Amino acid sequence: MIQLRKDTDLAFFLLRHFLKQPKGFQTSAKSLSESLNLPYPTVSKILKVLNKNSVLESVQGSKGGYGLGAVYEEFSVGQLIEMIEGPIALTACTSSTEQNCVSQAFCGVHPHMELMNRVIRDALMALPLSYLVNKPQRYPKKQEVTAFWKQYFDEGNRV
Amino acid sequence: MIQLRKDTDLAFFLLRHFLKQPKGFQTSAKSLSESLNLPYPTVSKILKVLNKNSVLESVQGSKGGYGLGAVYEEFSVGQLIEMIEGPIALTACTSSTEQNCVSQAFCGVHPHMELMNRVIRDALMALPLSYLVNKPQRYPKKQEVTAFWKQYFDEGNRV
């Protein structure tokens, strides 16, 4: 299904809550989990990762909690995905040293996989996190997307 | 990792072998599995699915085997993925009746997920199967991809 993991989905859900609050808003993982009716350990685990990557910032101890990081605007949807579940890689062999398939060196599909992966990854990296609270003006028609890629992929040299 | 399943990967690998052969070429799953040094049941299972979806055509019985379907050119990379592993859906709630997340009706992330999914799905649907044997003229620079999506997603109305 090329499906995101559940915790990645939840990360978007949680982050949106922070994005919707006024700047400087801070809350604890516990209260957040209670108000959203979600298991605390799950919420906590995700917020910890976001904090580690500077999307959120944390204050420990009593009266502590999480708030939006100062530089959160630098990150994209694609980056958030990679923070939670690792590199966006269509196959195990993509963007890594591991071998998949039959043999990376002789696998004729490999270079095409790499590019397919870029198609997806670049698109997700192009989406700023602000997209989670900003409604796009409009979404491109399927035909527009097709036309965009067509100029690059169609009618190349047989390989 | 947003990773394709191994059998999908293998489907591309196998299909490429057919695409590289001259038109009308036909071979059995058994001989193909032997020449590629892959387990026969796995190869067989995948070819069956491709046949069912008219990407390949089959002849049963002795001297039978698989060959490229007459209408294989109609299909895209995205369609092939969906044949093997079902709908391209970033979350369980995307493009289905199932509920994921907290509640689809009240989940503020949901409409954004739907669009993210289209970003990926449309891109893969725009790639013709011929791409597996045709080398693209060139690949768009990351900046070009970003610019394409930026005109749609950037600076929308806060929602």
Next chain:
DNA sequence: TCATATAGTACCGTTTTAGTACTATATATT
């Protein structure tokens, strides 16, 4: 000193995936 928060680690049950085995059906050859 204590209460309460984040930070980090380790574990286990469930689900999905990958691979295997087996049976049924179709067709060319003998």
Next chain:
DNA sequence: AATATATAGTACTAAAACGGTACTATATGA
């Protein structure tokens, strides 16, 4: 008609990934 060989379809099993839980350590305000 019998047989060999191919696809078609189903059922099962072992392994890996995922989701969730529990527990411990550390930091800080009251």
